[in-house]
Amino acid sequence: MIQKVRALKKKISSLHKKLEVANNNIEGKKEAYENSIRYKENIQRQIYEAQQELENTSKSDELIVSDHSLIRYLERVKGLDIEALRQEIVTDEMKALYKKLGDGKYPIEQEGGKAVIKNGIIVSIV
Numbered sequence: 001m002i003q004k005v006r007a008l009k010k011k012i013s014s015l016h017k018k019l020e021v022a023n024n025n026i027e028g029k030k031e032a033y034e035n036s037i038r039y040k041e042n043i044q045r046q047i048y049e050a051q052q053e054l055e056n057t058s059k060s061d062e063l064i065v066s067d068h069s070l071i072r073y074l075e076r077v078k079g080l081d082i083e084a085l086r087q088e089i090v091t092d093e094m095k096a097l098y099k100k101l102g103d104g105k106y107p108i109e110q111e112g113g114k115a116v117i118k119n120g121i122i123v124s125i126v
Contacts, residue, residue, distance in 0.1 A: 089115055
């Protein structure tokens with residue numbers, strides 16, 4: 001009977017230690033959960049503030065002309081032939097150089113500038 005009592009006391013002690021570990025684990029997860037909630041609320045606040053700033057910016061009296069509308073204006077109102085301009089930039093020589101060398105800066109024959117090509121797209125003229 002003494003052995004059984006000792007075994008039960010040892011078991012109870014072991015279970016208390018396991019319970020303490022479980023409680024500590026719960027506390028750690030509870031703290032992590034609370035931190036996640038605070039982080040989420042902070043992100044939501046930042047989204048709200050950015051949306052408010054966007055709304056206030058778009059209510060400005062200043063008008064902005066997009067690049068797209070500027071191109072359409074030049075094409076439709078001023079009569080510029082946009083396709084002809086594209087062909088001035090992209091010559092057969094430039095195509096051959098790009099095919100051979102890949103991305104980079106290539107001279108524009110008539111204008112003296114350079115076309116910057118990335119992944120097959122002329123992204124800028126310098």
